[in-house]
Amino acid sequence: MGLIVQKYGGTSVADIDRIRHVASRVIKTFDEGHQVVVILSAMAGVTDGLIELAHRAARVPSKREMDVLLATGEQTTAALLAMMLTELDYDARSMLGHQISLLTDRCYGNARIHDIQVDRIQELLQNRTIVVVAGFQGCDQDGNITTLGRGGSDTSAVAIAAALKADMCEIYTDVNGIYTADPKAVVKARKLDRISFEEMLEMASIGAKVLQIRSVEFAKKYKVPLHVRSTFTEGEGTMVVEEDAGMESVVVSGVTFSKNEARITLKQVPDQPGVAAKIFAPVAEAGISVDMIIQNTLASGQTDLTFTVAKGDFEAAMQIEREVIGKIGAEDVVGDDNIAKVSITGVGMRSHPGVAARMFSTLARENINILMISTSEIRVSCLLKEKYAELAAQALHAEFGLDAD
Amino acid sequence: MGLIVQKYGGTSVADIDRIRHVASRVIKTFDEGHQVVVILSAMAGVTDGLIELAHRAARVPSKREMDVLLATGEQTTAALLAMMLTELDYDARSMLGHQISLLTDRCYGNARIHDIQVDRIQELLQNRTIVVVAGFQGCDQDGNITTLGRGGSDTSAVAIAAALKADMCEIYTDVNGIYTADPKAVVKARKLDRISFEEMLEMASIGAKVLQIRSVEFAKKYKVPLHVRSTFTEGEGTMVVEEDAGMESVVVSGVTFSKNEARITLKQVPDQPGVAAKIFAPVAEAGISVDMIIQNTLASGQTDLTFTVAKGDFEAAMQIEREVIGKIGAEDVVGDDNIAKVSITGVGMRSHPGVAARMFSTLARENINILMISTSEIRVSCLLKEKYAELAAQALHAEFGLDAD
Numbered sequence: 001m002g003l004i005v006q007k008y009g010g011t012s013v014a015d016i017d018r019i020r021h022v023a024s025r026v027i028k029t030f031d032e033g034h035q036v037v038v039i040l041s042a043m044a045g046v047t048d049g050l051i052e053l054a055h056r057a058a059r060v061p062s063k064r065e066m067d068v069l070l071a072t073g074e075q076t077t078a079a080l081l082a083m084m085l086t087e088l089d090y091d092a093r094s095m096l097g098h099q100i101s102l103l104t105d106r107c108y109g110n111a112r113i114h115d116i117q118v119d120r121i122q123e124l125l126q127n128r129t130i131v132v133v134a135g136f137q138g139c140d141q142d143g144n145i146t147t148l149g150r151g152g153s154d155t156s157a158v159a160i161a162a163a164l165k166a167d168m169c170e171i172y173t174d175v176n177g178i179y180t181a182d183p184k185a186v187v188k189a190r191k192l193d194r195i196s197f198e199e200m201l202e203m204a205s206i207g208a209k210v211l212q213i214r215s216v217e218f219a220k221k222y223k224v225p226l227h228v229r230s231t232f233t234e235g236e237g238t239m240v241v242e243e244d245a246g247m248e249s250v251v252v253s254g255v256t257f258s259k260n261e262a263r264i265t266l267k268q269v270p271d272q273p274g275v276a277a278k279i280f281a282p283v284a285e286a287g288i289s290v291d292m293i294i295q296n297t298l299a300s301g302q303t304d305l306t307f308t309v310a311k312g313d314f315e316a317a318m319q320i321e322r323e324v325i326g327k328i329g330a331e332d333v334v335g336d337d338n339i340a341k342v343s344i345t346g347v348g349m350r351s352h353p354g355v356a357a358r359m360f361s362t363l364a365r366e367n368i369n370i371l372m373i374s375t376s377e378i379r380v381s382c383l384l385k386e387k388y389a390e391l392a393a394q395a396l397h398a399e400f401g402l403d404a405d
Numbered sequence: 406m407g408l409i410v411q412k413y414g415g416t417s418v419a420d421i422d423r424i425r426h427v428a429s430r431v432i433k434t435f436d437e438g439h440q441v442v443v444i445l446s447a448m449a450g451v452t453d454g455l456i457e458l459a460h461r462a463a464r465v466p467s468k469r470e471m472d473v474l475l476a477t478g479e480q481t482t483a484a485l486l487a488m489m490l491t492e493l494d495y496d497a498r499s500m501l502g503h504q505i506s507l508l509t510d511r512c513y514g515n516a517r518i519h520d521i522q523v524d525r526i527q528e529l530l531q532n533r534t535i536v537v538v539a540g541f542q543g544c545d546q547d548g549n550i551t552t553l554g555r556g557g558s559d560t561s562a563v564a565i566a567a568a569l570k571a572d573m574c575e576i577y578t579d580v581n582g583i584y585t586a587d588p589k590a591v592v593k594a595r596k597l598d599r600i601s602f603e604e605m606l607e608m609a610s611i612g613a614k615v616l617q618i619r620s621v622e623f624a625k626k627y628k629v630p631l632h633v634r635s636t637f638t639e640g641e642g643t644m645v646v647e648e649d650a651g652m653e654s655v656v657v658s659g660v661t662f663s664k665n666e667a668r669i670t671l672k673q674v675p676d677q678p679g680v681a682a683k684i685f686a687p688v689a690e691a692g693i694s695v696d697m698i699i700q701n702t703l704a705s706g707q708t709d710l711t712f713t714v715a716k717g718d719f720e721a722a723m724q725i726e727r728e729v730i731g732k733i734g735a736e737d738v739v740g741d742d743n744i745a746k747v748s749i750t751g752v753g754m755r756s757h758p759g760v761a762a763r764m765f766s767t768l769a770r771e772n773i774n775i776l777m778i779s780t781s782e783i784r785v786s787c788l789l790k791e792k793y794a795e796l797a798a799q800a801l802h803a804e805f806g807l808d809a810d
Contacts, residue, residue: 016461050481056421057485058492065491068499069484072477076455079474080462086470087463094473098503099548143504 002167003035007157010044011174012231023084035125039135039157042073063108067147074134092130097137104138111146116163151212158215162222172231177238180402181255188403196243202345202379252346252400262314262337265306269330288313340389343381362399407572408440412562415449416579417636428489440530444540444562447478468513472552479539497535502542509543509551516551521568556617563620567627577636582643585807586660593808601648607750607784657751657805667719667742670711674735693718745794748786767804
């Protein structure tokens with residue numbers, strides 16, 4: 001007997017039949033005696049359709065009005081599920097962002113949650129009502145509708161679970177859980193039974209798309225146990241939990257790669273104070289995120305400076321830097337967007353020295369040249385030529401003992 | 406320089422191009438120096454599509470959740486219009502029912518308005534913002550979403566106009582205004598320049614579908630001048646205003662007919678106290694509205710009792726009365742659903758005696774038999790065989806001097 005928050009993603013509520021299946025899963029949990037809060041995404045494709053509609057209405061749609069428009073997607077699924085549950089004689093009620101006072105800042109399209117008034121939800125739960133919350137949406141203190149960004153329903157779910165001090169937050173999706181690597185690229189990938197918040201955070205930030213990264217930050221901060229599992233099969237998924245002693249014995253828990261990378265190098269940049277700012281300020285002003293940066297001082301007193309951006313930003317960033325090199329007196333700018341980033345992640349790295357070296361040796365054994373390296377406390381990432389991405393991931397997966405039997 | 410409320414119906418916002426056209430009309434009014442509040446319906450067909458979706462989710466959808474679902478239709482059009490106006494450099498903001506505290510009772514699907522907090526709208530108008538309100542929706546005092554019934558956006562518009570003490574409430578639709586008769590049936594029908602609230606009420610209640618009847622009641626009560634006009638043409642439409650002396654000189658201002666009628670007669674009912682209640686109580690319990698009732702006492706001390714219902718309720722009502730006649734000892738029940746009701750309306754009737762007689766003579770001249778008669782202070786209605794409806798309307802239209810030149 002506990003309080004369970006369940007979040008169902010867009011593919012889980014893609015049509016009436018799938019919503020009916022969600023209803024049956026919700027009822028199963030409720031009938032086991034739990035209090036249940038359900039958070040829903042919009043039907044798969046609906047949000048994209050609304051964005052397209054908005055762009056037919058306006059070249060640059062008002063961000064405030066975009067959120068008003070997008071919020072209808074989750075409102076629709078929440079109403080439909082509540083109808084189905086009611087029809088099956090369960091007391092159910094849909095709740096929109098403003099109805100549970102899910103208060104956010106006014107950053108339309110990417111709002112952050114400040115507070116949630118859970119009194120109303122708690123009152124309903126005590127009356128044995130199933131509460132169906134429209135995910136992805138909140139409101140600011142003036143009652144304007146806001147949305148939480150792509151994957152924001154994950155964050156809605158975790159934030160509500162945290163506010164309610166829920167016993168479990170279940171994230172239902174179209175995969176069985178978190179894998180040691182992408183099963184499409186690494187055939188011997190295994191589903192993980194458990195993973196720590198820290199590892200999940202690193203994996204979410206380097207291409208694992210199962211959870212919105214902010215939802216993991218939230219879960220970590222408020223210690224909300226997550227269970228990532230499939231809507232469509234019955235088995236257990238992956239528990240995302242606080243790190244414990246057992247986890248350290250595993251050196252690497254996952255291998256990920258991203259092909260959404262591009263690399264730009266400015267050659268023979270004068271090595272003077274303030275030059276880096278001149279290189280990166282115009283990129284930031286254009287709204288382009290820079291990932292890795294390497295600076296390599298040459299014997300000549302000049303320096304080569306290399307950085308990476310997402311592939312979609314490559315052309316724009318190249319254009320900017322072509323203008324920059326004239327102003328700062330660098331020699332040339334060259335770029336490459338046939339690049340991938342391969343990463344290994346694991347809390348065990350903290351207590352096992354030499355993990356990075358073992359990664360480099362493995363890649364060397366496969367004759368894969370490393371273009372750039374970046375590390376965090378529990379992650380090592382290497383930039384490679386794109387064509388080596390799968391080979392590198394498979395080799396690392398085997399090297400760190402992750403291959404399925 | 407005034408405060409203008411404009412309401413645009415479903416066909417006026419049926420797609421992006423039409424909403425763009427609405428934007429241009431709104432801007433034209435704003436640029437003339439007026440403060441403008443726009444009330445929008447859902448795109449034509451969207452509400453029906455959502456109702457169908459709900460019925461695929463549940464046989465009898467929860468009324469509360471149906472309103473949550475339906476409210477998305479107006480939310481969508483309000484956001485899209487506000488985006489367009491913003492793109493064209495006009496300050497515009499969408500407002501949902503709860504955001505303007507359009508408070509209603511909790512009668513989901515057919516809620517009545519209790520109050521509107523206009524402070525926020527007034528503040529926006531004073532800052533030269535165009536306020537775009539999602540019609541049809543409100544909320545109860547606990548924040549549950551409610552809707553106002555078919556055509557409810559008319560009522561939203563009139564209620565908001567009344568609360569704001571607007572100078573004019575313009576109802577934009579796909580017809581040019583209010584006609585002396587349905588132009589599809591009576592080719593010589595003319596558009597009226599003016600009509601009184603009372604006449605509009607009678608016409609709305611007997612089949613003229615231009616305005617929701619409750620919106621007219623509201624306009625009459627709060628003396629909100631209405632201007633019913635076309636979105637698609639530039640000309641003036643019909644003003645719905647308080648009765649004035651000039652209107653009395655016109656005896657009949659409109660001829661309407663409805664084919665949505667059925668008649669049921671109970672024969673040789675014992676003429677005892679309490680019998681009528683036994684006949685009509687079970688009909689009311691089944692949610693069936695009865696329109697006309699005639700009782701005709703026979704020489705035998707018994708009575709024939711005839712009443713009319715909407716055509717869609719005919720079979721159900723017949724079924725009920727077949728059971729009733731056994732209980733009350735009536736002889737038989739017979740029915741007919743090939744029936745129409747033709748009405749003439751005009752405030753001038755109050756000061757012109759003999760209007761009803763002139764109507765009966767006109768019908769007699771056309772050899773049309775009158776089956777039932779009902780009257781109000783400013784209306785006379787006759788029940789006829791359905792096949793005579795158009796002929797009767799044309800003859801009455803000519804008789805009372807309404808034909809166009």
